[in-house]
Amino acid sequence: MNLVLIGAMGTGKTAVGEAVARALGWPFVDTDQRVEATTGRRVAELFHRDGEAVFRRLEAAAVQEAAGLDGQVIATGGGAVLAQDNLRRLKDGGFMIWLRASPAGILARLDAQERAHRPLLEGAEPLRRLTQLLEEREAAYRAAADAVVDTDGRSQEEVVREVLGQWGVVETVEVPLGEQSYPILIGRGVLAHLGELLSGRVAARRLLVVSTPPVDELYGATAARSLEEAGFRVHRVSVPDGEASKSLEQLARLWDAALAAGCDRGSAFVALGGGVVGDLTGFAAATFLRGVPFVQVPTSLVAQVDASIGGKVGIDLPRGKNLAGAFHQPRAVVADTDTLATLPPEQRRAGLAEVVKHAVIADPELFAYLERHAGELPELTGSDLPGLVAANCRIKARVVAADEREGGARAMLNLGHTVGHGLEAAGGYRLLSHGQAVAIGMVAVAELACRLGSFPRSEAERLVRLLTLLGLPVRIPALSRVDILAAMEYDKKRRAGRLTFVLPEAIGRVVLTAAVPEGLVAEVLTDLGAV
Numbered sequence: 001m002n003l004v005l006i007g008a009m010g011t012g013k014t015a016v017g018e019a020v021a022r023a024l025g026w027p028f029v030d031t032d033q034r035v036e037a038t039t040g041r042r043v044a045e046l047f048h049r050d051g052e053a054v055f056r057r058l059e060a061a062a063v064q065e066a067a068g069l070d071g072q073v074i075a076t077g078g079g080a081v082l083a084q085d086n087l088r089r090l091k092d093g094g095f096m097i098w099l100r101a102s103p104a105g106i107l108a109r110l111d112a113q114e115r116a117h118r119p120l121l122e123g124a125e126p127l128r129r130l131t132q133l134l135e136e137r138e139a140a141y142r143a144a145a146d147a148v149v150d151t152d153g154r155s156q157e158e159v160v161r162e163v164l165g166q167w168g169v170v171e172t173v174e175v176p177l178g179e180q181s182y183p184i185l186i187g188r189g190v191l192a193h194l195g196e197l198l199s200g201r202v203a204a205r206r207l208l209v210v211s212t213p214p215v216d217e218l219y220g221a222t223a224a225r226s227l228e229e230a231g232f233r234v235h236r237v238s239v240p241d242g243e244a245s246k247s248l249e250q251l252a253r254l255w256d257a258a259l260a261a262g263c264d265r266g267s268a269f270v271a272l273g274g275g276v277v278g279d280l281t282g283f284a285a286a287t288f289l290r291g292v293p294f295v296q297v298p299t300s301l302v303a304q305v306d307a308s309i310g311g312k313v314g315i316d317l318p319r320g321k322n323l324a325g326a327f328h329q330p331r332a333v334v335a336d337t338d339t340l341a342t343l344p345p346e347q348r349r350a351g352l353a354e355v356v357k358h359a360v361i362a363d364p365e366l367f368a369y370l371e372r373h374a375g376e377l378p379e380l381t382g383s384d385l386p387g388l389v390a391a392n393c394r395i396k397a398r399v400v401a402a403d404e405r406e407g408g409a410r411a412m413l414n415l416g417h418t419v420g421h422g423l424e425a426a427g428g429y430r431l432l433s434h435g436q437a438v439a440i441g442m443v444a445v446a447e448l449a450c451r452l453g454s455f456p457r458s459e460a461e462r463l464v465r466l467l468t469l470l471g472l473p474v475r476i477p478a479l480s481r482v483d484i485l486a487a488m489e490y491d492k493k494r495r496a497g498r499l500t501f502v503l504p505e506a507i508g509r510v511v512l513t514a515a516v517p518e519g520l521v522a523e524v525l526t527d528l529g530a531v
Contacts, residue, residue, distance in 0.1 A: 001070065001093055001095060002067065002073070002090075003026075003073045003097065004073075004095065004096045004097070005073070005074065005096075005099055006096055006098050006141060007141060008078045008106060008133065008141075009106065010107070012151055012156060012159060013075035014075050019157075020164060023160070023185075024183075024200060026071055027071070029066040029072050031059060031063055031075070032059075032077045034062040039058065056083065059080055060085060063089055063090060064089055067090050070199065070231075071200055081141065090144075095146050095167060100150050101151045105151065105153070107126060147166040165187070170187040170188065172185055173390055173393040174397065182330055182331055184397070185332065185333070186304075186337065187386055191222050191297070191336040191339065192222055192226055197334055198295060198332060199231070202232075203266075204268035205233055205266075206235070206263055206268075207233065207269070208257065209235065210277055210281040212238055212240065212245075212276075212277060213238050213240075213241065215277070216238050219272060219339060239253065246280050246315040248324075250280060251315055254284040255288055258284070265290075267292055268331070269288070272299065273299055273300070274307070275434070278298060278303055279313050280315060281313075282311070283314050283315055285313075286326040295333075296309075297334050299336070300347055301350075301351020301352065301389075305354050305393065309397065311328050311329035314326065319425075320490035321424060323490065340385065343380070348379070349435065349436075350472075353416075353436070353467070354435065356439070357442060360504055361508075361510050364506075364507045366392075366395075367462075371469075375469065377470060378470060396413065399413055411502065412510050416443075418488060419484070419488065420441030423441065423487075425490075426479045426483035426484045427477070427479055436472060439474065440475065442463060445503050446464075448520060452503070452520075456506075476529035478531055485521070500512060501514075501516050
């Protein structure tokens with residue numbers, strides 16, 4: 001499938017097309033530029049020296065060449081779709097968006113120098129000529145277009161955003177890591193475009209798609225169909241649902257499945273599922289044949305707002321979570337927010353714990369938004385859901401860009417996780433979900449900060465109130481304090497024999513510190529319900 005921009009001259013097809021292509025990771029083709037490259041002459045010169053008929057023949061050849069390839073953004077000349085052969089070729093496998101503007105809006109964009117290169121605007125009264133031209137072409141544009149985007153009075157960024165939205169990608173967030181940079185593409189229904197979205201970013205033709213049985217049943221066929229239509233050879237494999245799959249046993253199963261499928265160093269892995277699948281598949285990709293590319297396609301809220309971003313992949317060991325792992329950045333993250341509608345209520349709430357975490361770390365406005373909408377958020381049905389996911393992705397992308405390998409600032413993302421991981425381990429990874437454990441962990445560190453005098457009691461109460469409204473636990477179930485503390489001993493942030501905690505100083509600001517007395521930690525755990 002190609003994304004084709006049509007419309008009159010001066011509507012921004014080239015600039016918008018280039019920006020959309022960058023966001024999608026696709027090649028960009030401008031048919032006018034292709035004609036100019038072929039002939040070595042500007043379009044205006046071709047009109048003057050050879051006549052419009054010659055230009056239209058050259059334009060038809062450029063359209064035929066561009067439409068013959070897949071996974072491109074194509075910007076056409078203003079009159080290209082008037083020819084039925086051009087229209088047929090562009091619509092066959094193309095989604096066509098009409099960039100519409102008024103005559104006055106177009107002239108406002110074109111300065112005198114640019115008008116000189118527009119042969120159809122030469123002479124007196126350009127506004128009258130342009131008005132007549134648009135009237136003559138409007139019916140053809142309307143008939144050809146699958147969607148219309150108005151450009152008058154709008155910035156290029158706004159137009160690009162709507163073009164992507166019309167195609168399904170509502171939000172794009174870049175994780176800027178130099179040569180390892182990648183996009184997070186967020187939208188409703190984008191899973192059906194997965195193959196097209198990856199075709200410009202993944203050179204591999206053979207893919208191992210890893211999922212769990214429930215997710216594969218819901219989305220495996222849709223993902224595989226899209227990937228196969230884009231030319232990928234797909235091999236699907238499932239691992240059992242749940243945290244227990246982050247194990248050496250399942251890691252070895254994925255390596256073996258990849259070999260059985262004929263995967264080599266020119267292949268890639270795709271993680272279709274929640275955080276467990278993403279962590280396991282990413283670690284398998286990082287270690288298979290010393291490393292192959294992988295893509296994250298998160299289907300849970302935890303994964304979409306947090307776990308799929310940043311390249312931290314790994315498995316659990318009997319003594320604790322994520323103790324074997326690597327940093328292995330994905331080539332892309334594709335988050336279809338429609339998949340969140342099928343999550344069980346407890347998984348929706350668990351994902352919201354990570355949303356609250358990001359707000360406490362870096363965004364007081366997001367925290368206030370969560371407070372205002374706490375009653376409706378657990379349903380995850382709002383039309384602004386892609387925007388909420390994107391807000392969290394932007395926070396994490398900024399932190400990851402500043403500290404890819406968790407040497408300093410990135411540790412802030414572990415707010416609530418030191419205690420949370422201890423709770424998960426003490427409960428045998430069955431009693432509490434990750435999100436539930438993180439929620440209690442945030443309450444614990446907020447209480448620690450209050451007792452150390454670095455966090456206002458009123459702010460801690462806001463946090464407890466919000467988590468409660470979201471249906472998340474704020475007290476420790478009947479778990480042994482000794483077992484929790486023992487599990488915390490294996491926390492990866494431990495330095496020089498001391499636990500390091502992320503403590504809130506205000507909503508939107510946290511600090512990393514090892515200056516927390518162990519006796520105070522034990523006291524807070526007891527006061528929150530540990531036995």
